[in-house]
Amino acid sequence: MEKKSIKLPTRDEVPQELTWDLKSIFKSNEEFEKEFKLVTAQLDEVKKYSGSLAKGAKTFLAALKAVLKLERRAEKVFVYANLKNDQDTSNKYYQGLLSRTRQLGAKVGASVSWFEPELLALPAKKLAQYFMQDTELEAYQHLIxxxxxxxxxxxxIKEEELLAGAADLFATPENIFGILNNSDLEFPEVRDAQHNLIKLSHGNYGKLLESSQRDVREMAFKGMYRTYQQFQNTFALALSSHVHTHNYLAQKRSYPDARSAALARNNIPVSVYETLVQRVNHHLTLLHRYVALRKKLLKISEVHMYDLYTPITKLPARTYGYQESQAIILKALRGLGADYIAKVKEAFENRWIDVVENKGKRSGAYSSGMYDTAPFILLNWQDNLESLYTLVHEMGHSMHTYASNTNQEYQNSDYSIFVAEIASTTNENLLTQYLLDQTTDPYFKAYILNHYLDGFKGTVFRQTQFAEFEQWLHVQDAQQQPLTAKEMNDFYLSLNERYYGADIFNDPEIAYEWERIPHFYYDFYVYQYATGFAAASALAQKILTKGPEDYLNFLRAGSSAFPIEIVKKAGVDMTKAAYLDDAFALFAKRLDELEQIIADLS
Structure with missing residues (x-):
């Protein structure tokens, strides 16, 4: 019998109830264009305030308001254009709309670039007088x-202008990486599970590593890194140049080192980073146990790096429809209180979510919005457990955004990237606990436990491994030690061996993994995935045992204080090790449970 080909619907074929309602931002494209023109006209108005911050409190306040008003209106324009483009990236009109909006964003950035240097040029004593002279400035205290x-x-100011003007030059290493990694690499053809010859790509590599057929995993792994090996010297030059630039800027700004400079943006103590690395290394035996369990269940004599992503428990046969998943999420999150649940229902009912895949739609999933819009969610729903987890994850982001926006003024609403993943991962933790509590099926329970352990492995252990490598790069450069491909390969290979332990076969190809990680160009970004995951684990347990109020206050806080202070008020002190040790204790508990279920089923 001939198989029917399944075609993706075009955008206009998707049922309206499964699409987001962007008319709540602008009722029409004409209304968008009107606002676009108003933002453009406001550019010169803001520039007029340049050079005026020293003229008195009222002028200072007027300038600050003008800058924030422009940024707020421009942000709304961008959100609309970006969401419209992502719902169908093949639509030429919305491609143009987004391109124009990005150009406008660059103009907005240029028109307000004078503000921070001019603010910093004000003597602290004079700024203090401004606050005494005009109490309205108190609302902007934390921002300032x-x-x-x-x-x-x-x-x-002159030196800052020179550095700002050189921003494109400083971004050259990252841009080289992006072009090389996304455009120029030519990957080989490999066989998939059905023995079809397919072109290896960034997109299908992860799926191939999840294959139950070991030869498929091995071929994909070796094909991927054989390609990277050919370009190791170019990648090494790009990354070492980026690290050197980062160290140079930190030195010129009188920071102790580049890591201190990066963490200072959010007032994060360096001890948070160091404590993470120390506690993860202390608990590496748990990762070694997990690798050993993989070895046992996969019935292999040695675990290769390409064996770390294939499922070790049976995939549940059941499907998860979108409507059913909504009901599960409402039950899983009920511990967050009636108001939270009511807002989740509003997201479901008022079309904050673009649900299904259509031709031309952006891949993946995200939550996006700003102060004057709903926090919209983009999905590509697949009726499986992974989609359920994706929805609850993105709902965490959206509820964080909503709570922040409705409880803070605009200038204090945009929460820090340091806490951004906490709310989403807390929701995942609550869903995991709910699913474990609701099932008596040992096979399903084993799958959920393994899903959690894999997430922990990939986020806490793996991202901390990346963080260690990133710090080593900066220290080597600061000490004027060579950073060629050989040094990077050798250190990364030894670091990988230490993390995964005696049961791993440390494939020589893994030495090149650093080449394909874009986050190494984000300046000490990756550690936040690990700290956020661990903090979310602690907060989820606190919600389940003590109630949600402290956590809800965390969601409402936005950026009204520095992120470490906000999380501390919720009950997690990220300057100490306890929240990390608690997360590892939960990992150990669930690893014990999985091992026991497997023993009982044997």
Missing amino acids: SKITSQREHFLS
Whole structure:
């Protein structure tokens, strides 16, 4: 019998109830164009305030308001254009709309670029007088404090202008990486599970590593890194140049080192980073146990790096429809209280979510919105457990955004990237606990436990491994030690061996993994995935045992204080090791449970 080909629907074929309602942002494209023109007209108005911050409190306040008003209106324009483009990236009109909006964003950035250097040029005593003279400035206290807290690290206005003008030059290593990694690499053809010859790509590599057929995994793994090996010297030059630039800028701004400079943006103590690395290394025996369990269940004599992503428990046969998944999520999150659940229902009912895949739609999933819009969610629903987890994850982001926006003024609403993954991962933790509590099926329970352990492995252990490598790169460069491909390969290979333990076969190809990680160009970004996951684990347990109020206050806080302070008020002190040790204790508990279920089923 001939198989029917399944075609993706075009955008206009998707049922309206499964699409987001962007008319709540702008009722029409004409209304968008009107706002676009108003933002453009406001550019010159903001520039007029340049050079005026020293003229008195009222002028200072007027300038600050003008800058924020422009940024707020421009942000709304961008959100609309970006969402419209992502719902169908083949639509030429919305491609143009987004391109124009990005150009407008660059103009907005240029028109307000004078503000921070001019603010920092104000003597602290004079700024204090402004607050005494005009109490309306108190609403902007934290925003101004975030800027002035780095006063000693800013240069003269002229020097800052020179550095700003060189921003494109400083971004060259990352741009080289992007072009090489996304455009120029030519990957080989490999066989998939059905023995079809397919072109290996970034997109299908992960799926191939999940294959139950070991030869498929091995071929994909070796094919991927054989390609990277050919370009190791170019990647090494790009990454070492980026690290050197980062060290150079930190030095010129009088920071102790590049890591301190990166963490200072959110007022994060370096001890948070160091404690993470120390506690992860202390608990590496748990990762070694998990690798050993993989070895046992996969019935292999040695675990290769390409064996770390294939499922070791049976995939549940059941499907998860979108409507059913909504009901599960409402039950899983009920511990967060009636108001939270009511807002999740509003997201479901008022079309905040673009649900199904259509031709031309952006892949993946995200939550996106701003102060004057709903926090919209993009999905590509597949009726499986992974889609359920994706929805609850993105709902965490959206509820964080909603709570922040409705409880803070605009200038204090945009929460820090340091806490961004906490709310989403807390929701995942609550869903995991709910699914474990609701099932008596040992096979399903084993799958959920393994899903959690794999997430922990990939987020806490793996991202901390990346963080260690990133710090080593900066230290080597600061000490004027060579950073060629050989040094990077050798250190990464030894680091990988230490993390995964005696049961791993440390495939020589894994030495090149650093080449394909874009986050190494984000300046000490990756550690936040690990700290956020561990903090979410602690917060989820607190919600289940003590109630949600402290956590809800965390969601409402936005950026009204520095992120470490906000999380501490919720009950997690990220300057100490306890929250990490608690997360590892939960990992150990669930690893014990999985091992026991497997023993009982044997």
